[in-house]
Amino acid sequence: MIKAENLVKSYGGTEALRGLSLEIADGEFAVILGASGSGKSTLLSVLSGLEKADGGTIECNGVRLDTLGDRELTLFRKKEVGFIFQQYYLLPHLSVEKNVRLGADLSGNKNYREIIAAVGLEDKLDRKPSALSGGEQQRVAIARALAKNPRILFLDEPTGALDEKTGREVLDYIAGLHKARGFTMIMVTHNLNIADMAETVVKMNSGKIVGIYKNTERKSAYEIGW
Amino acid sequence: MIIGPKDGFKLAGISIVCFCAVYVCTFMLNYYLDVLPLGDTIPEQFSALYKAQLATATFTAAITGGVLGLIAVVMLVFYIKLYIDGHAKQLGIIKALGQTRGRIAAEFCVFGLSVFVGCLLGFGGGWASMRVIYDGLTIEGIGEIAMTFHVELLFALVFAPTAVTALISVTYAYFALARPVSELLRGKCGKEKIEREGKNKDRSFLAEMCLKTLTAKKSLAFFVAFSCFCFSAMVQMGLSMENLTTATMGYMILAIGIVLAVVTMFMATTSLVRGNIKNISVMKAFGYSLRECAVSVLGGYAPFALIGFGAGSAYQYGLLQLMINVIFADVGSVPEYSFNVPVFFITLAAFVLSYAAVTLYYVLKINRITVKEVMTEN
Ligand SMILES: Nc1ncnc2c1ncn2[C@@H]1O[C@H](COP(=O)(O)OP(=O)(O)OP(=O)(O)O)[C@@H](O)[C@H]1O
Ligand SMILES: [Mg+2]
Numbered sequence: 396m397i398k399a400e401n402l403v404k405s406y407g408g409t410e411a412l413r414g415l416s417l418e419i420a421d422g423e424f425a426v427i428l429g430a431s432g433s434g435k436s437t438l439l440s441v442l443s444g445l446e447k448a449d450g451g452t453i454e455c456n457g458v459r460l461d462t463l464g465d466r467e468l469t470l471f472r473k474k475e476v477g478f479i480f481q482q483y484y485l486l487p488h489l490s491v492e493k494n495v496r497l498g499a500d501l502s503g504n505k506n507y508r509e510i511i512a513a514v515g516l517e518d519k520l521d522r523k524p525s526a527l528s529g530g531e532q533q534r535v536a537i538a539r540a541l542a543k544n545p546r547i548l549f550l551d552e553p554t555g556a557l558d559e560k561t562g563r564e565v566l567d568y569i570a571g572l573h574k575a576r577g578f579t580m581i582m583v584t585h586n587l588n589i590a591d592m593a594e595t596v597v598k599m600n601s602g603k604i605v606g607i608y609k610n611t612e613r614k615s616a617y618e619i620g621w
Numbered sequence: 622m623i624i625g626p627k628d629g630f631k632l633a634g635i636s637i638v639c640f641c642a643v644y645v646c647t648f649m650l651n652y653y654l655d656v657l658p659l660g661d662t663i664p665e666q667f668s669a670l671y672k673a674q675l676a677t678a679t680f681t682a683a684i685t686g687g688v689l690g691l692i693a694v695v696m697l698v699f700y701i702k703l704y705i706d707g708h709a710k711q712l713g714i715i716k717a718l719g720q721t722r723g724r725i726a727a728e729f730c731v732f733g734l735s736v737f738v739g740c741l742l743g744f745g746g747g748w749a750s751m752r753v754i755y756d757g758l759t760i761e762g763i764g765e766i767a768m769t770f771h772v773e774l775l776f777a778l779v780f781a782p783t784a785v786t787a788l789i790s791v792t793y794a795y796f797a798l799a800r801p802v803s804e805l806l807r808g809k810c811g812k813e814k815i816e817r818e819g820k821n822k823d824r825s826f827l828a829e830m831c832l833k834t835l836t837a838k839k840s841l842a843f844f845v846a847f848s849c850f851c852f853s854a855m856v857q858m859g860l861s862m863e864n865l866t867t868a869t870m871g872y873m874i875l876a877i878g879i880v881l882a883v884v885t886m887f888m889a890t891t892s893l894v895r896g897n898i899k900n901i902s903v904m905k906a907f908g909y910s911l912r913e914c915a916v917s918v919l920g921g922y923a924p925f926a927l928i929g930f931g932a933g934s935a936y937q938y939g940l941l942q943l944m945i946n947v948i949f950a951d952v953g954s955v956p957e958y959s960f961n962v963p964v965f966f967i968t969l970a971a972f973v974l975s976y977a978a979v980t981l982y983y984v985l986k987i988n989r990i991t992v993k994e995v996m997t998e999n
Contacts, residue, residue, distance in 0.1 A: 440993045445906055465988075466910070473908025484903045488837045489829060496826040501908055525807065543907065 402451035411437040413602035424580045426590045429599030435583040443476050443549045444468045477545030481552040483532045485524040492520040498543035507542040514538045530561035550582040632735035634888040639739025641877050642689035643778045647747025648754045649682035667762040713805030726795035733787030740779040835921030844889040845922045846929035852882035853933025856968045861961035906992045915984045
């Protein structure tokens with residue numbers, strides 16, 4: 396379980412998070428919605444231990460993140476979390492396979508080929524990212540994040556750089572893998588339709604949560620007609 | 622105008638290398654030109670010394686000028702390639718808008734500016750220290766040697782190098798910009814080849830990262846090796862040649878060696894870390910430790926550092942032997958010289974310490990890269 400209380404974070408004069416509290420259960424799929432600049436990425440980076448909050452507490456699977464130092468936070472990320480970013484951030488000079496090993500090696504996962512196959516890229520193992528389409532690149536990023544067997548997966552607009560059809564495919568991959576493996580998933584998005592796929596929807600505005608609701612009925616990427 | 626004079630001045634590393642080269646060449650060649658006409662007035666018994674001093678001057682000027690000039694050109698080409706790769710998108714857009722390759726390439730001549738600045742300062746610096754050098758290279762039988770200004774040296778050491786480097790920049794850019802617009806727009810650098818990994822398929826991520834960072838930036842291995850070569854050769858030479866020239870010359874060589882080593886190492890490592898900021902921050906996000914990040918980016922270059930150091934030691938020994946056997950051969954009092962073992966170990970210790978310090982500096986720099994910064998930048 397992830398439990399954050401009274402999170403505060405500012406950059407210079409900008410208050411990105413202004414006393415925010417949130418609880419997400421294990422295995423849950425939560426979506427964070429909000430306008431640009433409302434603090435979604437900041438929340439994600441604080442929850443995942445990429446950055447330290449200025450104030451407030453975060454408890455993640457029983458560990459108090461706000462009390463950890465840099466080294467311990469790194470270890471926490473190594474063991475617990477995976478990331479998928481809007482811009483993929485694949486290592487351009489390494490092949491698909493080695494990009495996935497970036498994640499796999501961290502948890503000693505030898506079966507990373509299975510995951511590459513699960514995202515449908517087993518025939519492109521030796522390609523460099525620049526020789527792949529945007530959707531394929533994002534699928535490599537998914538494989539990279541999942542290959543380290545994270546307990547929590549953080550996604551910052553994973554479909555933001557993709558066209559509709561490819562975005563839907565990528566989302567479907569993610570949703571399918573989430574169902575099969577049962578990790579916790581926290582996704583930031585601008586797309587209101589995607590919210591219908593999640594169990595919990597968190598709405599943010601100027602560094603605060605303005606509403607949380609649960610979906611009783613979840614839809615697939617195809618049903619939301621997106 | 623795509624490339625402003627600002628881009629040209631940014632290459633401080635090249636300016637410094639040019640400064641060192643021209644600095645030494647200025648007083649050495651000026652000395653040569655001033656002393657050469659005195660040949661007839663030298664008493665017979667001093668003519669061997671006279672020839673030795675002339676040879677020292679040409680020899681030193683040729684070695685420093687040649688080696689450093691070459692390095693400056695390699696650095697320049699490296700920077701231009703880096704610039705083109707880094708600005709591939711902008712250049713692609715300009716090309717797509719119909720600007721001709723020649724017009725874009727012509728703007729790269731501003732990269733000659735850094736050479737101009739370095740050479741001009743080197744020339745001035747050379748003149749400022751000329752009296753000291755002249756006093757160190759006196760020849761018995763002639764009194765104080767007068768310093769004369771030779772305008773042809775100003776041309777050869779300042780204007781000619783500037784013109785040549787500007788020309789090289791433009792030519793190199795012209796050929797580098799031959800890539801099709803679509804490729805430039807995708808920000809793709811160089812050819813893509815799908816490689817068969819064969820038996821290396823099982824290499825771990827960190828090992829692969831180390832190796833591919835190295836092969837992606839091969840020229841940096843050269844700079845790292847050169848930096849260590851300079852450090853090793855010039856520090857050892859400076860410390861062990863006291864019998865061969867004046868103490869001032871020794872310290873000068875020592876100082877130039879350290880400056881060159883620091884400049885090239887700094888340039889190589891900075892561009893390495895800068896070019897890998899995104900990769901490092903992703904690695905950090907995923908939970909790789911600082912040490913793992915630093916080793917995977919910088920580690921592949923360590924063998925080249927050692928090779929450079931070894932080659933530098935051998936080189937300075939060979940050079941000093943050559944100086945003794947060739948230049949001082951005619952002079953009666955041939956100084957004794959053998960490989961200076963204590964100096965070697967002192968230099969080695971200083972080298973290991975400096976290398977560790979450089980690595981530590983970059984580990985701290987990597988520590989400051991925040992993942993969020995990279996994540997939010999689009
Ligand atoms: N590293 C930073 N330095 C300075 N200001 C920052 C930094 N990161 C975020 N901010 C500021 O904090 C506020 C929240 O930013 P954040 O990136 O969390 O928004 P967001 O909801 O993710 O926006 P978007 O939808 O555009 O990605 C913004 O005003 C932003 O300018
Ligand atoms: Mg954001």
